[in-house]
Amino acid sequence: MSAAAIEVPGPADVLEARNLRVTFSSRRSAAPARAVDDVNLALGRAEIIALIGESGCGKSTLARALVGLVKPQGGQVISQGAPLKYSKAALRQHRRSVQLVLQDPAGALNPRHTVYDLVAEGPRLHGLTGNLYERVCTALTQAGLRPPEQFLARYPHQLSGGQQQRVVIAGALALEPSVLVADEPVSSLDASARGEVLRLLIDLRDTLGLSALVVSHDLGLAWNIADRVAVMYLGRIVELGTVEEVLLRPQHPYTRALLSILPGRRSAQTLTLLQGEAPDPAAIPGGCRFHPRCPLYAEKADDPRAQWCRERDPQVLPALSDSHLVACHFAASGAPDNPTAPPASAVGA
């Protein structure tokens, strides 16, 4: 990956989920949990997508499936234009180009390895040992640990949280990946380190053309770093669009509810509190999966479209990168009169 990669024209999605399904079967309950239930998502070159949702909505599972740590039960992960095969060699290749950054940097680093060993592990594994020392120093520099020589012999416990997360990112960068999948990358850091690490992700996008899928429950984070935002509810993406579209003109009632509880907006808009806990992914409600908690459905229970909410699953959103997409019967313009129209619609695109 070099700066030249940014100039590659066209959509050129570097990582894509196509109708991805991941289920977990548990011994006790007969029904398997549908953690990721038919998801389309395409990550373009030098693009940062924020994947937003409540805990338990399947966003981490989607991240793990994209890295190849979880084998999907259906659909495909498209890596560099080709479907990912789950052979050992193919996975190894895939993991060189798609790297994972986890939430808690202190846990993500083996406490008994030095920074040098931690960063060098990936390149060693992939046989990139020719100029390992320079490679490690370059990765550390890119991750903002300067001068790198100062950090090589240290152990994780001798670093601050922000520095630890930078070491994790350096370990990923040492493999020259094209995508970082970051699962809650800053939620365990304090506020100042948080800003630095997010800044780093943006810098890496700008200088290296690195794409990133940032999983978070924090809408403010999405606003700060993302180009596009995907909102996930109970295993499915319910709204997808640019950061301005989704956060300033949210269409899906779930997104609106999430936004309404942000501190700054409380005065401007009415507070929408969702009823109850997120349902169990082993028992996803019929019809629109959000309708039991949906404020819009509760409000418009008499509307003829409300019947659709009970009976019809809104169509799965496609992975279009240039439209604002919403999986909601009410948001879909003209949908109630035309039963054949796709309930999932492009709003104002």
Added chain:
Amino acid sequence: MAALRNDDAALTAGTDPVPAVRRRRRIGWGYFGRRALMSLESFLVTLVIGFIVFSLVPSDPAQSLARAQSVTPEQMADLRAQLGLDQSIVVRFFHFLRNVLTGNFGYSWEYRQSVGSLIGSAIGPTLLLMGTATLISVALGLWLGVRAGWKPGSKFDRFWTGTAVTLWSVPTFWLGMMLLVVFSIGVGPIPSLFPAGGMSDPTVDGHGIAHILDVAHHLVLPCLTLVAVTFAQNLMIMRSSLVDELGNAYLTTARAKGLRDAEVRQRHAVPNAMLPAITVIFLQVGGLVGGAIVTETVFSWPGLGLLVYNGIKIPDLPLLEGTFVIFSGSVIVFNLIADLLYRVLDPRVQG
């Protein structure tokens, strides 16, 4: 496949241009000095406690030594004076301290030999038996512990954890006797496979291969008993510390970098899980010298354990004091070694 092998070779060959930055772990003499001083303190405290306990043993050594013979009170008093039992407990304590410092515990009352030579001849068999048993028990326990802990709740885990805990809770003497009955005396169709006791057969030539085989033959049952009752603790400590590591995110990171399951286990999980196991194993090794009193007694193995057992019956104070110093000393020394080793292995405790 060839490519994979190259990868692995590159990983283990250590072709790093910067070996200096890789391991910078040292113990530090200051720490060593402080820690050694602490060990010495605990050794002294142990000596005092040991002495008091031996002085409190209710039976009278002079009486036991005189056995059933008819002894006149004068002769009895003479014997007491000979043994030094007529002196005050304070004087005897300083005698004992002098013995510890000079390493000379005088003569055993029971065996009429110097305590030093008795211990010298018994320590070899004990080290042979306990060394073999500990080696097997540690190797078996750790291997099973890793296998069980990597997939907790699996059939393998449930079977071996269950078996180990069952054997752990069986009394050593009972298991030893059962093994004796079944494999030495023979039950039903099972013939007598192993000798009932001792370390060698007097009818076998005392040198060369024949002697080694003979000793090995005698070693099987006591060794089996010891392994059966002790491997559980190695298994359980390894299993639980590996299970603790399983939840750690660095294992996920390693997988995401492209390491295979077995590599993640061998390179990351097991080395880190070994840390708590090492402390326990070293404590066990320290107890090795004196740990087999019951087993040695059941199988009449001519080691320190049997010596202590015979000494207690009198009580043969010089012998008990001598072996006591050896036992507690070795536990304390190995504890010290474990502590220092832990410091070398875990960078986090190097303040």
